Amino acid sequence: MATGGGRAAGPPRNRGAGSRRGQLEAGSFGHKSAPWLPSKSYQLRGAKDGKWRYASLITIESLPWEILQRIFSYLDVSSLLCAGCVSKSFYQVSNDKALGITWMVVLRERNGKEHIQEQSKAYFSDTSVTLYWNGAVWPHLSNLKALAVYGVIPLFPPSKTPAMNGPRRRSLLAEYNLTTLEESSMYIGGDKLVKLQCLYPGMLLGCWQEDGELAVIVANLHFHQLIEKSTLGSATCLYSPPPHESVLDDVDPEYGLHGYHCHISLHSGKSSYMSGSFHSLFCRKDYIQNGFLRITVISSKKESQHSTISGNLYFPWDTEFLKGNVQHCCLMDVTVLDEAEKPFWCVSSPVAMHSVCSPAIRYSYLGKWQTIDYKDPEGKIHMELMWLEEEEQYYIVNLVLYLSVKKVNAWFATNY
Template identity: 45%
Template structure:
């Protein structure tokens, strides 16, 4: 009996000059990410594909895998907002963040943050600012365990790309329903900020990711003595229009002081 196939995503890999977002490189390959959920490695010495990898978040993956057809992906029914005219800050509080940073079977960080919120005065530039780890909250600072790199392998060669890994993010709303989910490769880049945090002595790195739902910004310190990265700042920025559409609210940017 033939198993039913369901189309999840389509990619055009013929244009080798446009392979999406550049992630990192080593002496053999360049790594790119195509939304949604495809990692492509290109040989540096020739414009040929070395390997492809899938990176799909598990939320609604079963529906995507079985309810579509070979010609078209499954279309989810539109979200219907649950209105609340009692809570004046509905949609601003009660968030949870679960974050995994890993490469293959190696996990660098796995943490859950509960009770996250955004004050109305922190709604700026079209985003809700929600802090999961703050610079001054040392108890929430987290280290990345082990050597941080992205492992790859082909039939003839293998290697690793330093400071790159896969990040899975799950943001739940107040009712613990998934609000924003993704799985994507990311890179740690040396910070270009001129600001210095004198509480920490080490090299500064930034991690950034963004899509239509929002963006994530993290600041890390490389502690040479311990040979570990420490996450000292982790902030979610949720797209205000998406939040309003999801909750049936009407939040706008806070007035500039």
């Protein structure tokens, strides 16, 4: 994992003898453990030279998966939302099939008829889940008006009523217009059998090369607020998160320009190609151009920052009878946090590599130069890669984030 600079985690500060911890360290205690200590359980072993040492006990996260599922099955939806924000393992348990939360697509014909496809497969990566719908029979694409993705939860606990047979509640995640598919989608790659069309945000349609009809549907959903979106929306309306409350800082003259953290991963759903975390990112005022803050994550001029990618990039697809790989495309997840470590910009989308004849910057590598670009109303991503034939792997030699000035001003109450 490629990492940038970050803050070192130090020991907790002694809050004095007047605090509860101060009383404990001074010897004013009557129990070996206390509920007000951090979430992980600790036990006092004894003191040497006036210093107390702590030993970690078994935590709830170390319990077997089946026991965690059993515990979480007693929680209501609001409690599951809170538990899913604690850690990645808690998120996976709270969103597991055993708890009844699944996803489905609904294909609507022009005459109003609906075709419901239940989720076939789900693959979890660092910051997203990749969903597959690969039914054997699809309606004709020319007859379809819209495609909608829903989160689905049972109205009654799964232990009492089978989730597939009992009443369920839909929560709309995204809806796409298919009447103008050629204009609203982007071709990102294909092989001899299937071509991939990308619909923003995060949707892939795999269509047969021979007749253009549907073969497989893939959605890549970012973890940020995914459980809320999958459970708290309605059948016709998306979940509306509470508005962000911006706090003006009139002391820092470059407030909103520094302290960003970024996690980027490239994957296929089934396997990971690259995962990197970068800290203490910033933008100088003279780098604000054309409505964007320019933040360099990996500099083309610093070879020590250049990062490798495991193997070649490709996206695997499969139906009930056929499967294949589309080269030079994958899924990209980007999570940008502000200096308070709150999610500022979250992206999960299919991307494709494009060959460039000659780079503007001369690198010390000898190989094929490729670029990956992504853009939406809140920001842009530009990545440059070099393919080294001898090593049979890519190097990321340049990575730049462009954050919308409009979003930055709204988030931090600034005026850049």
